[in-house]
Amino acid sequence: MNSKPTIYHEKQVKELCALHALNNLFQTRGTFSKSELDTICSRLSPNVWFNPHRSMLGLGNYDINVIMAALQKKGCEAVWFDKRKDPGCLDLSNICGFILNVPSDYKLGFVMLPLRRRHWITIRQIQGNFYNLDSKLDAPQLIGRSSDLIAYLKEQLDSKEKELFIVVSKEVEEKQLWMHQYALQNNIQHTQNSCMDQLQLNHCDSPVDSLSSLSAYDYRNRDAECLKLTEVRNCIVSRENNL
Template identity: 30%
Template sequence: MESSSNGGMLYHEVQEAKLCAVHCVNTVLQGPFFSEFDLAALASDLDRRERQMMIQGNVGDASGDFASQESHNVSLGGDFSIQVLQKALEVWDLQVIPLDSPVAEPAQVDPELEKAFICHLQDHWFSIRKINGEWYNFDSLYPAPEHLSKFYLSAYLDSLKGAGWSIFLVRGNFPTECPLSSSEASNGYGQWLTPEDCVRILKACNSKGESSHTVAPTRRQPSDQFASLSEAELLAMEDEDLKAAIAASLMDSTPTNPNSESQIPSTEKTS
């Protein structure tokens, strides 16, 4: 049985500016381990290594694109590339693996046996993490983590893939305790919550007539479509029918607004 980490508390970060890469990494690690300055330093190091390789290998126009001072791993708006997130998690000896790669095939069949996923589309990153045996969506656009049943997890990941999200599996020895004190853990957007706190916060938003998901309509998640259904009702639906229904709900919810936050270059970058 999985031991309780961080005293049973969940670490969540709410969206600050365009720092969803920071929020994503920290919620995977379950603590405020990285700041935007840490990720910027990793991006700078990656840029330096890339330029050095291009120049040494005399590949293409070495004096052009890669030799320029423009970063390929972080934009002026603070958008970080997938390579930066990979480097950050490698610090903790964690691997980031594309879910569609052969090595991740077991996770495609039984995702509930894994511990974490990170998801990306256009200008947004978020994590899905198993804490104390339960799955939660740690999207920084939500006011609190959203519980995901094991049954729903597979359908949710399938619906994200169908909507064009890039999904990465995270494997390795995750930290079980945040080494920082509660005072040091306060970074302005991080918070420690019990599972009961999460339910209360999400319900409070609904009771006020607000969406529990602080996200624009063009960034609506597939779980919104089924927020009013109980666990029993979801379980009563055939698995394939559920997946089809979620996929259909995404037709109008996939991010398509080119002006929502910032434009993303051809490499995957984050807000």
């Protein structure tokens, strides 16, 4: 009979859910500390009175920029998942874990305050099963095997207020190995077709102008397509060859 796995699970303190999510992800106490995350905040926005990446009171409430910078210190990247895609396209064998961002009510003791906060939750695989390691839970919550996880993610992403970030190694992020190759090829083809359609629609005379108009990745905008520069260049070259 299989023994129950030992799971590290940090419980919620103040507004430190981002800190708990990171430590739960790496399954080690003290992987990160509050002082380390505060240092990242200062580095991201130096010489400011009120740091935009955390709570004004300094109790936590760190944003995604802090989480991404912390992950990069460990050789990892957080990839925003476009919820218009089917989570079934994910290659779970190349994914370290997931960080889910959900809305959360704010309490002061037993009093519910009229404030809206965001809450960070880690999901990861431990000894073959996936667990919800939400710091607000009394204990880790078993999700199940791969098929159970995909169903769980689909249910979560039905909500417009929830966002999913995939945690992968830097190499996996660069090569987009977090997505099954068949899905990746379909995604590239869709991107190229969209680019061609846009170029034809706008009758763009200057490829440089078209490239410069691409905005940087913005995790807040679900409608932003994460287009790689090389893919856009390929679209432009293909367009010029057809003229």
